[in-house]
Amino acid sequence: MSAEGSGIIRIFAGSTGRSFATKMCEYLGVPLGDSKTIRFSDNNIFVRINETIRDKDVYLVQPIGEDPNNEFVELLFWLDAFKRASANSVTAIIPFFGYAKGDKKDEPRVSIRARVCADCIEVAGADRVITMDLHSPQVQGFFRKPLDHLYARTLLCEYVKRAGLIDDDTVVVSPDGGFAKNARAFADELGVPVAIGDKVRTGHDENAKIMTVIGDVEGKNCLIVDDFTISGGTLVDVANALKAKGAKRIFCTLTHMMLKEEGLKRIEASPIEFIVATDTVRCPFEGRTDKIRIISAAPLFAETVRRIHDRRGIGELLAHIPEDVLAQSFTRQLSFAD
Secondary structure (H helix, E strand, O other): OOOOOOOOOEEEEOOOOHHHHHHHHHHHOOOEOOEEEEEOOOOOEEEEEOOOOOOOEEEEEOOEOOOHHHHHHHHHHHHHHHHHOOOOEEEEEEOOEHHHHOOOOOOOOOOOHHHHHHHHHHHHOOOEEEEEOOOOHHHHHHOOOOEEEEOOHHHHHHHHHHOOOOOOOEEEEEOOHHHHHHHHHHHHHHOOOEEEEEEEOOOOOOOOEEEEEEOOOOOOEEEEEEEEEOOOHHHHHHHHHHHHOOOOOEEEEEEEEOOOHHHHHHHHOOOOOEEEEEEOOOOOOOOOOOOEEEEOOHHHHHHHHHHHHOOOOOHHHHHOOOHHHHHHHOOOOOOOOO
8 A cells, every 4th residue: 555645654663663563564555664772781772763754754653561661761762863853743653551541640649640641752752642542531631732542442343243243142341330431332333232340449459359240141242341451350350240140152352452471361261262452562472372362453553644644534534444454454363253
């Protein structure tokens, strides 16, 4: 696919964004920009652009999830380097913005971390930010520069439909009341009802307890939807609660696969048949287990970049994802459920 518009699209990648950026470049038919990240023995980070980008519109890919502190600082260095190299504009593509969880001051003497990050990204030189499924959507308001907020919902819904997982016995399940609005959007797109888990969290950790499930799930195939998981605890608790109430099959969709090793063990020992997630964060378990399926959000980000670059809107794209975007998103995951 060509990348016509106001000049050639120049996509660069931070140290943890290279795989995602490469997929974007494959979709757009452009080369990945020549750059290098060096980490010294004292853990200092050095970044260098190895080609001229004077008066170019630059798009930098760097998720903030695997190693958020270092990834975030590296992102700031890249933004500064592009501005100092006289780029016409710099767009920060942050597929997963981990600090979006820190969206409020809900107790004394704590930082509003997402606001601090937004201020730093703007000061460092970002003219625009593109991200996906912020844990707290209101974080968009922390940025004074334009922010394009993409959703994985349509990608994930299209996958489960093509996988033959949706029928008259399917119910979408929200793990808690906080995600219920998003779960309703999933259910509306799939044409199925909703159930909600009653979750209690007592501290600032990754542990929560599912008390019960509200809704009719007996004899149903349940699709649990959430934006991400780290420990897998909530998903497994919801799955166990669903089984206790008579659910048949249980699947799960996530936008960001942040699962750790202990979490994978929980998932493998649980009633969850498999999890479908996007590649906004590198998944070390892909190919290691049949319970993890990864589809790519990179083509959707790439098409978003093309339309922004060509000075076109993206509303229609988010409402109706083109077939060529879907085809490349599912390239490695078309071995649908038996």
